[in-house]
Amino acid sequence: MRGVGWWRWWAANSRASHSSYSSPSLPLLGPNLPEVWSFPYPSISRPQSSASLQTARVMDGKSIARSIRSGIACEVNRMKEATGKSPGLALVLVGKRRDSQTFVRVKLKACCEVGITTLVEELPEECMEDELLRVVSRLNGDPSVHGIIVQLPLPKHINEEKILDVISPEKDVDGFHPLNMGNLAMKGREPLFIPCAPKSCIELLLRSNVEIIGKRAVVIGRSKIVGLPTSLLLQRHHATVSTVHAFTRNPEQITREADILVADIGIPNIVRGNWLKPGAVVVDMGTNQVKDSSGFRITGDVYYEEAIKVASAVTPVPGGVGPITISMLLSNTLDSAKRALRFTTK
Amino acid sequence: MRGVGWWRWWAANSRASHSSYSSPSLPLLGPNLPEVWSFPYPSISRPQSSASLQTARVMDGKSIARSIRSGIACEVNRMKEATGKSPGLALVLVGKRRDSQTFVRVKLKACCEVGITTLVEELPEECMEDELLRVVSRLNGDPSVHGIIVQLPLPKHINEEKILDVISPEKDVDGFHPLNMGNLAMKGREPLFIPCAPKSCIELLLRSNVEIIGKRAVVIGRSKIVGLPTSLLLQRHHATVSTVHAFTRNPEQITREADILVADIGIPNIVRGNWLKPGAVVVDMGTNQVKDSSGFRITGDVYYEEAIKVASAVTPVPGGVGPITISMLLSNTLDSAKRALRFTTK
Numbered sequence: 082m083r084g085v086g087w088w089r090w091w092a093a094n095s096r097a098s099h100s101s102y103s104s105p106s107l108p109l110l111g112p113n114l115p116e117v118w119s120f121p122y123p124s125i126s127r128p129q130s131s132a133s134l135q136t137a138r139v140m141d142g143k144s145i146a147r148s149i150r151s152g153i154a155c156e157v158n159r160m161k162e163a164t165g166k167s168p169g170l171a172l173v174l175v176g177k178r179r180d181s182q183t184f185v186r187v188k189l190k191a192c193c194e195v196g197i198t199t200l201v202e203e204l205p206e207e208c209m210e211d212e213l214l215r216v217v218s219r220l221n222g223d224p225s226v227h228g229i230i231v232q233l234p235l236p237k238h239i240n241e242e243k244i245l246d247v248i249s250p251e252k253d254v255d256g257f258h259p260l261n262m263g264n265l266a267m268k269g270r271e272p273l274f275i276p277c278a279p280k281s282c283i284e285l286l287l288r289s290n291v292e293i294i295g296k297r298a299v300v301i302g303r304s305k306i307v308g309l310p311t312s313l314l315l316q317r318h319h320a321t322v323s324t325v326h327a328f329t330r331n332p333e334q335i336t337r338e339a340d341i342l343v344a345d346i347g348i349p350n351i352v353r354g355n356w357l358k359p360g361a362v363v364v365d366m367g368t369n370q371v372k373d374s375s376g377f378r379i380t381g382d383v384y385y386e387e388a389i390k391v392a393s394a395v396t397p398v399p400g401g402v403g404p405i406t407i408s409m410l411l412s413n414t415l416d417s418a419k420r421a422l423r424f425t426t427k
Numbered sequence: 428m429r430g431v432g433w434w435r436w437w438a439a440n441s442r443a444s445h446s447s448y449s450s451p452s453l454p455l456l457g458p459n460l461p462e463v464w465s466f467p468y469p470s471i472s473r474p475q476s477s478a479s480l481q482t483a484r485v486m487d488g489k490s491i492a493r494s495i496r497s498g499i500a501c502e503v504n505r506m507k508e509a510t511g512k513s514p515g516l517a518l519v520l521v522g523k524r525r526d527s528q529t530f531v532r533v534k535l536k537a538c539c540e541v542g543i544t545t546l547v548e549e550l551p552e553e554c555m556e557d558e559l560l561r562v563v564s565r566l567n568g569d570p571s572v573h574g575i576i577v578q579l580p581l582p583k584h585i586n587e588e589k590i591l592d593v594i595s596p597e598k599d600v601d602g603f604h605p606l607n608m609g610n611l612a613m614k615g616r617e618p619l620f621i622p623c624a625p626k627s628c629i630e631l632l633l634r635s636n637v638e639i640i641g642k643r644a645v646v647i648g649r650s651k652i653v654g655l656p657t658s659l660l661l662q663r664h665h666a667t668v669s670t671v672h673a674f675t676r677n678p679e680q681i682t683r684e685a686d687i688l689v690a691d692i693g694i695p696n697i698v699r700g701n702w703l704k705p706g707a708v709v710v711d712m713g714t715n716q717v718k719d720s721s722g723f724r725i726t727g728d729v730y731y732e733e734a735i736k737v738a739s740a741v742t743p744v745p746g747g748v749g750p751i752t753i754s755m756l757l758s759n760t761l762d763s764a765k766r767a768l769r770f771t772t773k
Contacts (some may be wrong), residue, residue, distance in 0.1 A: 116649075116673045118694055242616060257614065263609030266659070268650045270588060270605065295674045303462075303662065304611045313612070316649065321681065323669035324662060327462045328641045335667065348464055400665060 107287045109280055111270065111318035112294070115390055137392040140283075140289045146404035149284070150393055153411050155313070157196040160415075161423050168418030169198040170228040170410075171220045171255065175213060175239070176206035181232045191407045192387045197414055200226065210239050214247055221249040222405075227421050228254030228414040233306075246349055251420070255415040256280075266313050268396050273420075274413045279311040279407035282343060282364050283318065289394060291341065291362050292317040299336050301352070301382070302345030332356075342392075344382035347361060354387030363388050363395045448604035453633045455626055456617065457664035458640070465733075480660040483709075483738040486635045488627075492750035495539055495630070499757050503542040506761075506770050508762050514764030515544040516574040516600065516756075517566045521559060521585070526716050527578045531568035534576070543760055546572065551655050561595055566648045572599030573767050574760040579652075597766070600759040602626075603652060611658050619766075625657040627751035628689060629664065635740060637687065638719045639664040645682050647671045647698070647728070648691030653712050657689050700733030708740045709734050737739055 161167055170192055174185050185201065194200045202216050214233075222231045228253045233240050250260045256276035265271035286293055298320035302308030308324065316322045319339065325332045333356040336342055341362045346354050349369040357363065366381030381398030388395050396402055419425065507513055516538055517530050532548065548562050559577075566575045575598045581587050592761045596606045602622035610618035632639060644666035648654030654670070662668045671678045679702040682688055687708045690698050695715040696729065703709065713728030727744030734741050742748055765771065 114674070118673045118692055118697070259613060260606045261609070262612055263605030263607070266608055266612045266655060267444070268604060268649060268655070269651070271705075295676055303614060305615070309612060309614070316672075319672070320676040321671060321675040323667065325667060328463045328665040329667040330641050342656070346464055351464070378588030380574065 082283060083137075093204055105206075109275060109283055109287075110315075114294075114319065115116070116268075137389045138394040139389075140364075140394050140396045140401065142285060142396060142404045145285060145288050146408045148406040149405065150191070150411065153214075153408070153415055154195040156415055159163065160418065160422070164422050166422060167196055167198045168201065168226075168227050168414045169225045170230065170414045171214045171223075173204070173213070173216060173220070173228045173229070173231045175204045175208060175235055181234075184192065187407060188410060189291045191411060194320070195411050197411060198225070201400040206236055208239075210243065211304060213239060213244055213371040217244060220322045221247075221252060223422070226252065227418040228252055228410075230255055232366050234328055252411070252417060254410060254417055255306075256310070256413070262305075262310065264302055264312075265310060265317070268317070274417070275314065275409075276306055276310045277406045277409035277413065278307045278402065279367060280316045280409040280413075281402045282311050282366065283314050284405055285364065285396065285402055286341065286362070289362075291394065293341065296320050297338050298322045298341040298343065299325055299339035300343045300345065300367075301332065301336065302347075303352075304345060305317075307345075308345040311345065311366070315341070315343070336343075340388045346382040349384060350382070350384040352383040352388070354384060354391045357388060357391045359389070359391055360393045363392045365396050365398050366403060367398060393409065438562075453630060455621060455629055455660075459615075460640075460746045462614075464633050465472065471559045474760040480769060481736045483734075484740040486631055486633075486740050486747065487711075487746040488631060488742060488750045491631060491634050492754045494749065495754040496537070496757065499754070499761055500541040502761055505770070506764065507542065510768050510770055512571075512764070512768060513542055513544045514573050514760045515546065515571045516541070516576065516760045517546045517557070517572045518571075519550070519562060520549045521550045521554060521575045521578070521581055524580075525581075533753060534756060535748075535756060538760070539631050542756055543757060544571070552575055552582055554585075556589065559585060559590055563590060567593075567598060570767070572598065572637075573764040574598055574756075576601055576756075586723060598763060600756060600763055601652075602656070602759070608651075608656065608659075609658060611663070614663070617743055620647045621660065621755075622652055622656045622762070623755035623759065624653045624691075624748065625660045628712065628757075629660050630751055631710065631742065631756065632687065632708070635708075639687065642666050642686040643684050644668045644687040644689065645671055645685035646689045646691065647678065647682065647713075650691060654689075654691040657691065657712070659688070661687070663709060692728040694728060694740045695726045696728070698729040698731040698734070698736045703734060705737055707715070707737070709738045710743050710748060711719040711744050713744060714749065722753065760768045 098403040120380050157167060172185050175354055189199050204213060205382060210230055221227050229248050231244055248258060250258045250273055253274050256274040261272040261274050264270040265275060267269055298315045300308055300312045303324050303326050312322050313323050323335055336356045337358050338357060343364045343366060349371050363383055365383040367382035369380050370377050371380050379399050442447045451653050503513060509687050520527060520531050527647040535545050542591050550559060566572050575594050577590055591603050594604060596604045596619055599607055599620050602620040607618040607620050610616040611621060644661045646654055649670050650674050658668050658670050669681055671681050682702045683704050685704060685707055689710045691712040709729055711727035716723050725745050
């Protein structure tokens with residue numbers, strides 16, 4: 082290896098991984114390539130795009146989500162025919178938060194469309210932690226339930242960590258259990274579930290033919306459910322990942338080095354055009370409610386109108402990673418049911 | 428917060444965290460500061476050190492290790508007096524690898540010096556996986572054992588992952604269980620154990636009064652037991668972390684941005700002086716055997732003679748993180764015994 086010249090070897094691997102991306106089954110955990118260090122090697126000059134004169138490609142999450150969901154619906158159908166059973170998802174909702182109710186409704190509708198059976202457990206805002214623990218334990222033991230989601234956030238008197246830890250890792254379709262997160266972090270291991278939003282980010286990149294291996298990726302944000310697992314997942318795909326957060330000095334200096342920029346900040350339009358490297362691929366994970374003349378609208382973390390002039394590809398908000406995220410939940414639930422029922426489609 | 432000016436707020440937090448570092452109990456998981464995004468803010472000009480004319484400070488791991496070990500010995504003594512029991516560490520050695528035998532011997536000696544009871548389980552090279560699993564299960568159930576180490580690497584016919592997963596997370600003093608790794612990765616959570624080498628790196632930085640918060644840190648390498656958890660731990664301390672690996676293009680461009688550089692590569696002397704930013708702090712986690720006139724000697728990943736002219740502080744190899752790593756194993760075992768025996772020193 083070391084005699085071959087690092088760049089030739091990289092190029093060969095890069096082609097190999099690229100061709101696999103076009104296959105129907107996308108490698109969400111990244112190609113399993115050996116870690117071979119080789120120095121010195123010639124510099125690779127990266128082509129500088131003249132994208133500032135162009136308008137970026139808009140990566141349309143809706144159409145990707147449609148295609149994924151129709152595939153899932155087919156698989157669910159085949160499962161029903163072969164086993165007489167459907168994948169089952171349980172949603173646990175504590176209290177009456179409007180936003181949580183909306184999220185649960187959206188998930189129920191998506192499940193219904195692909196034939197996943199659902200079960201909703203509603204508990205009052207003032208329910209005791211033990212009561213919630215008992216509900217989760219019961220669902221853990223229910224063989225018709227293949228996935229359990231406890232809608233977050235929980236009321237303040239309930240210890241969220243304790244609840245999430247009790248969900249069986251085999252039914253943790255949100256991928257928030259530390260055992261699944263640990264297995265995602267550790268190269269060579271396979272988590273049972275990858276959190277839906279990060280999985281959606283990678284799915285979007287792969288389906289948009291964005292090469293990840295060897296690229297500089299910068300993730301702004303390190304939340305447990307989005308930023309952190311997205312960094313881990315990009316690294317599994319052999320990107321060189323930097324994580325920017327609230328304690329980072331001069332974040333825009335770092336983001337300007339990114340071939341792939343992922344934003345998970347929670348502040349509308351904070352990522353300006355001058356934060357981007359020309360030709361970068363920008364994935365906006367933000368979903369911020371902002372007031373407008375007609376009430377509220379959802380906007381991302383990236384200043385879309387500026388980004389589109391600098392980047393080579395951008396996700397819109399809404400209509401970017403959001404719809405794919407729900408599809409990833411369906412996909413995780415299907416995967417779980419397949420494992421439980423020992424059902425394979427091949 | 429957002430009106431105060433990001434830099435003033437940062438400076439205040441930075442001072443607070445600095446003062447806590449000088450306390451005897453070092454915050455190995457980083458100060459628990461809220462994630463407050465605030466833009467825009469004035470640029471902070473970083474003082475450029477004129478270190479190229481100086482010789483770097485050598486961070487002496489041996490003396491730090493001595494001080495930690497004497498503290499542990501005192502605590503073990505107090506535990507014995509109060510409870511009549513000592514911390515117990517079980518070491519499992521499969522086969523007759525010379526290097527593994529040496530590592531086990533070093534650990535036994537260190538335990539002996541601080542009063543930790545040890546137990547060695549030796550199995551033949553050709554032992555079956557089930558046999559090893561039974562040994563680990565027995566140790567899991569033994570109340571006199573507070574820590575279990577299965578010396579790696581295992582023979583090829585044994586599934587390492589399966590064995591490590593069976594070690595009780597409560598006795599996983601190596602910190603390699605995915606549950607502990609997941610809890611290390613997830614901000615706000617507390618792993619029961621942090622892997623010893625990364626913990627040693629942070630301990631060395633804190634005890635050398637190197638500020639981590641807000642600094643650019645670059646970790647070269649992403650191994651499950653060193654590079655990856657070191658990145659996670661530096662991020663817990665609010666550094667802006669980039670991870671460089673075999674698929675990174677032009678790694679030296681990225682390392683030259685590092686205020687703190689950690690090398691976990693496994694290639695002797697690969698990190699040259701021109702890979703470093705003047706004034707950087709360099710932690711060399713490499714332990715490579717190289718031939719010399721008298722047989723073999725241990726050398727790091729960093730070209731020490733060059734680094735010392737550019738950096739502001741460097742660890743030697745041997746005598747850097749190595750001795751502290753063993754101390755961290757002792758510290759993890761003591762912590763485990765404290766939890767099991769409900770013993771507190773205060």
